[in-house]
Amino acid sequence: xxxxxxxxxxxxxxxxxxxxxxxxxxxxxxxxxxxxxxxxxxxxxxxxxxxxxxxxxxxxxxxxxxxxxxxxxxxxxxxxxxxxxxxxxxxxxxxxxxxxxxxxxxxxxxxxxxxxxxxxxxxxxxxxxxxxxxxxxxxxxxxxxxxxxxxxxxxxxxxxxxxxxxxxxxxxxxxxxxxxxxxxxxxxxxxxxxxxxxxxxxxxxxxxxxxxxxxxxxxxxxxxxxxxxxxxxxxxxxxxxxxx
Amino acid sequence: xxxxxxxxxxxxxxxxxxxxxxxxxxxxxxxxxxxxxxxxxxxxxxxxxxxxxxxxxxxxxxxxxxxxxxxxxxxxxxxxxxxxxxxxxxxxxxxxxxxxxxxxxxxxxxxxxxxxxxxxxxxxxxxxxxxxxxxxxxxxxxxxxxxxxxxxxxxxxxxxxxxxxxxx
Numbered sequence: 018x019x020x021x022x023x024x025x026x027x028x029x030x031x032x033x034x035x036x037x038x039x040x041x042x043x044x045x046x047x048x049x050x051x052x053x054x055x056x057x058x059x060x061x062x063x064x065x066x067x068x069x070x071x072x073x074x075x076x077x078x079x080x081x082x083x084x085x086x087x088x089x090x091x092x093x094x095x096x097x098x099x100x101x102x103x104x105x106x107x108x109x110x111x112x113x114x115x116x117x118x119x120x121x122x123x124x125x126x127x128x129x130x131x132x133x134x135x136x137x138x139x140x141x142x143x144x145x146x147x148x149x150x151x152x153x154x155x156x157x158x159x160x161x162x163x164x165x166x167x168x169x170x171x172x173x174x175x176x177x178x179x180x181x182x183x184x185x186x187x188x189x190x191x192x193x194x195x196x197x198x199x200x201x202x203x204x205x206x207x208x209x210x211x212x213x214x215x216x217x218x219x220x221x222x223x224x225x226x227x228x229x230x231x232x233x234x235x236x237x238x239x240x241x242x243x244x245x246x247x248x249x250x251x252x253x254x255x256x257x258x259x260x261x
Numbered sequence: 262x263x264x265x266x267x268x269x270x271x272x273x274x275x276x277x278x279x280x281x282x283x284x285x286x287x288x289x290x291x292x293x294x295x296x297x298x299x300x301x302x303x304x305x306x307x308x309x310x311x312x313x314x315x316x317x318x319x320x321x322x323x324x325x326x327x328x329x330x331x332x333x334x335x336x337x338x339x340x341x342x343x344x345x346x347x348x349x350x351x352x353x354x355x356x357x358x359x360x361x362x363x364x365x366x367x368x369x370x371x372x373x374x375x376x377x378x379x380x381x382x383x384x385x386x387x388x389x390x391x392x393x394x395x396x397x398x399x400x401x402x403x404x405x406x407x408x409x410x411x412x413x414x415x416x417x418x419x420x421x422x423x424x425x426x427x428x429x
Contacts, residue, residue, distance in 0.1 A: 232379070244380055248387075
């Protein structure tokens, strides 16, 4: 799997045809994500970025094209087979945290690992280390509603990482957070990326996008730019931007 | 820098090197370290304009050092500066002029210009992320300065997106 991209899309198309007129949302996207890469997907609203990421994760059915996950063709699988593959290989974070309201924080985080086939012991150990890394150990027995938005998003991130996914897919994970909580989530994403996690993330938040190695820009359902960001240089704020 | 030095001198009289240190301590790592030569040149001009005055203080086994203090006129100028509203940052019209004019000449494509500019802004944001990372959170002044720069960059990027939607 070394030279195999973690995620590959070939001429991916999505046309919504529920209305009177078919609406093309994604119009022939080719994308290849290598292991350990952090790709930010940017673009105006309606450019197809959420649809693209949802398709890559199997949450939205493609109209045509191919999706490959760890060298395996995913889009031709049956719905249940893809669901199984998804549990093992994909972690999801959304703008709204989508935690299970009547389960504790600990159970929310353990669930995906258990669904992916981990033993109870493995799932618990993984949960403990994740909550610890996110400074949430003290909140393990709380219900999601008792947490602040920033804490809920950190739990959602822990949950997404619980099954040690090949790729973490995220759709505006900081879209609903204030700047302090954004900073916490940012630090965390930087950390998991440094530890080798492959990430594909839709965001309009430039601070989050700037953590990525590579930025893909969409416009009207097509990729209009795909490039690597240069490594940060150590500078003072006055050298980076002239405020006056 | 004139008014920044006046403000520091309104607190207490100081010599040039102390002013440099005060600027560094107040603004922290985020701000470019002020050049001592520039501080002395500025103090000389302020003195010539009657906004500050200096007295020589004797030092054992060293040349006298000049300690500067604020004059009444200097205090008036400082008050005027503090009381008047401050101009906001200007729109970055340099890029906009390129964006509008370059395609007319056939030199460049708008999409190429916008994409290149976006990468540039995001690289600047990467530098700011790095800067924020190594700024201790208790250094509030530096942190706010960096966050301000980040918000400006975010606005520039949002505006770039608007340009891309409407001009391409």
